[in-house]
Amino acid sequence: MLNLIILILYLQADRGVAAEKTWTVEIPESVTGLKSSCVVVPCRYDYPHQGKSISSWKGRWYLAPNDVYVYDQDSSTVDARYQTRTALVGELREKNCSLQITDIKKNDQGQYWFRIMMEGYNSYSYSEKKITISVKDEPNRPSISGVIKEVRSGEIVTVSCSASHSCPPHPPTITWSRDGRVTVQSEPLTGGQHKLTSSLSFNANALDHQQPITCSVQHHGGKKAINSVILKVTYAPVNVTISPREPSVLENGSISLSCLAEGNPEVDSYQWRNGSGPLSVQGKSLTLSSVTRRIHAITCVARNREGETASRPVRINVEYPPEISEQSFCTKGHSGTQCSCTVQSNPPSIVRWVWDHGENESPQIKNGTTAVAMALLPPNLHQAVCMASNKHGNAMKILIIKNDLLNVYVSVGAGCALILFLTVICLSRRKRCRQQQQNLERENSRKKCEKEKHVYNSQEIKGGKPCCVVDEDLYGNEAMQDADDDGEIYANNCHGCGEDDDIYANC
Numbered sequence: 391m392l393n394l395i396i397l398i399l400y401l402q403a404d405r406g407v408a409a410e411k412t413w414t415v416e417i418p419e420s421v422t423g424l425k426s427s428c429v430v431v432p433c434r435y436d437y438p439h440q441g442k443s444i445s446s447w448k449g450r451w452y453l454a455p456n457d458v459y460v461y462d463q464d465s466s467t468v469d470a471r472y473q474t475r476t477a478l479v480g481e482l483r484e485k486n487c488s489l490q491i492t493d494i495k496k497n498d499q500g501q502y503w504f505r506i507m508m509e510g511y512n513s514y515s516y517s518e519k520k521i522t523i524s525v526k527d528e529p530n531r532p533s534i535s536g537v538i539k540e541v542r543s544g545e546i547v548t549v550s551c552s553a554s555h556s557c558p559p560h561p562p563t564i565t566w567s568r569d570g571r572v573t574v575q576s577e578p579l580t581g582g583q584h585k586l587t588s589s590l591s592f593n594a595n596a597l598d599h600q601q602p603i604t605c606s607v608q609h610h611g612g613k614k615a616i617n618s619v620i621l622k623v624t625y626a627p628v629n630v631t632i633s634p635r636e637p638s639v640l641e642n643g644s645i646s647l648s649c650l651a652e653g654n655p656e657v658d659s660y661q662w663r664n665g666s667g668p669l670s671v672q673g674k675s676l677t678l679s680s681v682t683r684r685i686h687a688i689t690c691v692a693r694n695r696e697g698e699t700a701s702r703p704v705r706i707n708v709e710y711p712p713e714i715s716e717q718s719f720c721t722k723g724h725s726g727t728q729c730s731c732t733v734q735s736n737p738p739s740i741v742r743w744v745w746d747h748g749e750n751e752s753p754q755i756k757n758g759t760t761a762v763a764m765a766l767l768p769p770n771l772h773q774a775v776c777m778a779s780n781k782h783g784n785a786m787k788i789l790i791i792k793n794d795l796l797n798v799y800v801s802v803g804a805g806c807a808l809i810l811f812l813t814v815i816c817l818s819r820r821k822r823c824r825q826q827q828q829n830l831e832r833e834n835s836r837k838k839c840e841k842e843k844h845v846y847n848s849q850e851i852k853g854g855k856p857c858c859v860v861d862e863d864l865y866g867n868e869a870m871q872d873a874d875d876d877g878e879i880y881a882n883n884c885h886g887c888g889e890d891d892d893i894y895a896n897c
């Protein structure tokens with residue numbers, strides 16, 4: 391029932407307004423413009439309808455109190471201060487009398503009013519309702535909203551920045567100090583003001599922590615305003631590194647490492663690992679003692695309540711003086727003595743070869759901490775020395791020169807075949823020796839054996855029975871002498887069935 395009464399009253403009131411339609415203007419009481427930007431004064435006028443046809447519309451704006459023209463269709467009548475700066479942006483036919491003033495100046499401040507001139511009907515000055523334009527020198531600070539006190543790394547953050555302005559044809563531009571997805575929205579406010587809002591969305595990360603997010607508003611005409619907020623982000627440790635970055639230690643020595651990490655909240659526990667698993671030490675630093683060259687790379691793991699992060703494994707550079715490997719050797723070759731020296735050291739060593747009458751530095755082929763130095767030394771050497779040195783010490787090895795393998799086999803083969811041949815001959819002759827006249831036989835044998843003396847000698851040394859022993863004393867002594875002469879030099883090698891060095895060396 392009450393509703394119905396209200397409805398009836400409302401309808402009557404509405405009809406009453408329509409009937410009393412008269413000269414009215416709707417403008418805000420005041421509009422604030424920014425110096426050197428523009429102002430659009432929203433304006434709507436109305437007039438009593440009397441069914442007359444209007445052939446054209448003209449509008450004019452005045453500045454009180456002297457009522458100079460601020461805008462007129464005939465710009466020559468407009469006050470010089472406004473001549474190029476004003477425009478009627480509203481469609482008069484549609485009762486829109488909005489005025490735009492560009493390049494606002496401080497003394498544009500004042501009270502303005504509107505007059506309509508309709509040809510074929512009437513004219514009217516809405517001077518009883520004036521609008522006050524005020525001008526400010528600097529824009530307001532934009533407002534920022536949407537930031538939560540603290541976000542977790544990875545979460546999406548949306549920050550909004552709003553600026554108000556009075557110049558819709560040239561809205562300000564809003565820029566952000568951080569990358570992200572930006573959306574812009576505009577909405578009108580009262581009093582000729584408009585609100586432009588830019589929203590920035592991004593995934594927060596560790597780098598955003600404590601960083602200001604700044605929005606900069608550039609107004610038409612060049613005035614700028616900024617505002618910013620500080621973002622707080624919680625994150626699992628980042629930048630987990632081991633210091634020193636390139637740890638180096640002398641073998642059997644000790645070294646201390648520390649784990650550097652950043653996190654929010656602060657890192658509250660550390661773990662250390664080597665290739666085979668966690669180490670017992672927990673804490674920011676780790677001391678390793680008696681470090682061997684076989685030590686694994688070390689990793690540090692930093693934790694806080696947001697998570698854990700491992701550093702890259704750090705290799706420890708363990709240094710030691712050179713060691714020369716048993717694989718090193720020298721061989722007698724066709725063009726000289728070929729030598730190869732395998733050296734383990736860290737840092738790499740300088741390798742030199744030293745022989746009877748010479749010395750040189752050797753180029754090396756390196757693979758990690760192993761280097762192979764190869765050299766072609768002069769022929770017919772008995773021994774050569776490989777010397778290696780780095781900043782931690784020296785090593786040397788004497789290499790006895792061996793035959794090249796093919797020569798050895800040929801010599802050994804030939805030598806043994808000869809012995810066998812002579813032995814057979816001797817044995818067969820020996821049978822006859824017994825049957826024939828001993829003196830003659832002894833004489834013959836003696837000549838033959840003297841010729842091949844070295845062969846008999848060898849047999850004797852080998853412990854075989856001398857075959858053609860005619861004069862045991864004589865040949866025995868000779869054999870012993872030979873053995874002694876060479877025995878010293880080749881003491882480490884077996885005695886073969888030939889007499890030359892090649893055979894002794896390899897048999």
Ligand SMILES: *[C@@H]1O[C@H](CO)[C@@H](O)[C@H](O)[C@H]1NC(C)=O
Nearest residue numbers: 433434479480481486487488
């Ligand atoms: C009047 O015209 C201005 C400029 O074209 C426009 O922005 C505004 O929305 C119009 N007002 C109305 C009430 O139509």
Ligand SMILES: *[C@@H]1O[C@H](CO)[C@@H](O)[C@H](O)[C@H]1NC(C)=O
Nearest residue numbers: 596597598599628629652653
């Ligand atoms: C991680 O290290 C980089 C490069 O040194 C640095 O720019 C960054 O600020 C560090 N991160 C944090 C969260 O401190």
Ligand SMILES: *[C@@H]1O[C@H](CO)[C@@H](O)[C@H](O)[C@H]1NC(C)=O
Nearest residue numbers: 664666668669670684685686
């Ligand atoms: C790795 O750490 C374990 C535990 O401390 C230790 O026993 C092992 O020797 C280490 N291995 C290497 C290669 O450093």
Ligand SMILES: *[C@@H]1O[C@H](CO)[C@@H](O)[C@H](O)[C@H]1NC(C)=O
Nearest residue numbers: 640641642682709710711782
């Ligand atoms: C470290 O100790 C080991 C074992 O005692 C030894 O073989 C090695 O030569 C030492 N290294 C150094 C650089 O002294």
Ligand SMILES: *[C@@H]1O[C@H](CO)[C@@H](O)[C@H](O)[C@H]1NC(C)=O
Nearest residue numbers: 755756757758759760761762
């Ligand atoms: C270097 O040495 C490693 C192992 O010690 C081996 O696997 C690799 O093949 C070597 N590289 C060369 C080029 O000899």
